Amino acid sequence: MQFHKAFNVLLFISFLIFLSCGENPSNGTEKIKISVKIDGSGNYDEVRLQKVNSDYSIELVESANFVEDEIEFNIFVFESTLFRLDFMGYTSLDLILDKSDVDIFVDDSNSLFEFTVNGSDDTEILKSIENKITNYRSEIRELNINFVEASQNRDFELVNSIQSEFDFKKNQFELSLKDYLSSAKSSLAVLVTADYLDIEENLTFWETIYNNYTEEFKDNSYFKNFENKLIKIKSISIGSVAPDIILNDTSGVPISLASLRGKYVLLDFWAAWCRPCREENPNIVENYNNYKSYGFDVYQVSLDRTKEDWVRGIKQDKLPWINVSDLKYYQSEAAELYNVDRIPSAFLLDPDGKIIAKHTDLRGPNLSRKLAEIFN
Secondary structure, eight states: OOHHHHHHHTTOOOOOBOOOTTSOOOTTOEEEEEEEEEEESOOOOOEEEEEEOTTOOEEEEEEEOOBTTEEEEEEEESSSEEEEEEETTTEEEEEEESSSOEEEEEEETTSOOEEEEESOHHHHHHHHHHHHHHHHHHHHHHHHHHHHHHHHTTOHHHHHHHHHHHHHHHHHHHHHHHHHHHHSOSOHHHHHGGGTSOTTTTHHHHHHHHHHHHHHHTTOHHHHHHHHHHHHHHHTSTTSBOOOOEEEBTTSOEEEGGGGTTSEEEEEEEOTTOHHHHHHHHHHHHHHHHHGGGTEEEEEEEOOSOHHHHHHHHHHHTOOSEEEOOSOGGGOHHHHHTTOOSSSEEEEEOTTSBEEEEGGGGSTHHHHHHHHHHHO
C-alpha cells in the first residue's frame, strides 16, 4: 500500500448522526456533551465538529466559537463513532465517542497543542496509535532523505544498507503495532487502523481481529466497512480463485478472464499514460513470446480514459494479447474488483484460475523466474 494513501486515511476522521433540537432520536441513540477548554494565546476563530461517513466523505456537523476559552457541543450518537475537532487554520484532534460525556482540555500555552480527554478510553487508544505512527514516520523520513542523497551520489552500497535498515524498522514497527492492537481492549480505534496497517500484507492478523470483534461490533458501520474490505482482499489473495472480469476489447467484443481457463494467465493492469507500465510491457512481450506455446497467456486491463490513447499504446508497444477496458480510469470495475490503486499491478493465475503470485513478484526479472519455475 502506498504511504501517502495509507497516512491520508490515518487522519482518523469521523462518523455520527446529528439531529436538530426538535427531533426525537431513534432507539439506541445517546445524547452526549463535548466540552472543550483551551489554555493558550492562539487565535481560534472557529472550531468545526466534522463527521466522515464510512466511505470517507466529510460532512460538517456543527461549528462554534470559543467564549471565554470554552466551547460546548451537544450531539446524538447511536454507535461508537469517530469524530474530528478541526481548529480552523491551525490543527485538529480526533476523538472516539459512544455513550459518555467528554471533557477536553487543550494546553497550547507553549504552542505545542497538547490535549487530554476525560470520558473516552477509546480516544486514549487512538492517541497512542497515532503517536506510534508519527514517531515511525519521523524515523522513516530521515531514512528517505539519506536514501535520495545516496542514490544521487550513486553510492549503491549505502543505498542497499539504507534499504535494509528501512525493512528492519518497518518490520519492527509493524510487530510492535500489532502487539499493541492485540492487547488493547475492543475499540473502534483498532478497527480504523486497518486503513494504515495494510490488510493484504497482514491478512492473518486482521482475520484474528475480525473474529474477536464480530460479536460486539457486528452492527457498527465502521466494522461493516472493515468486513467488506477484508472479504474483498481475501477474494484476491494467493490461493483464491480469481474473480471473473468481462470487458470489451478494442473492437467492442466482450471477453472474459475465465475464458482463458486451462492456461497460466498474467492478469495485468496498465495504461498508456503510465510510464512504468510502458517500461514493463517489453518484458511481458518477451516472456509471452517465450512461453505462449507452453500454455501462457496475457489478459491486460487498461485504465485509460480514452480509446484513442489506449489503442495508440497497444500499437506502439506491439501488444499481441487480449486487451480490454471500460475506459473508467481507476474507477474501472475490474480495478475496483481487484483493489487496484496503483499500476502496473499484476496477478498470475494457474490453469484452474487460482492466484499463485501477484504484484512485484511479477515485475521485471521476477516474471521470467516465475515462469521458468512453472514451465521448467
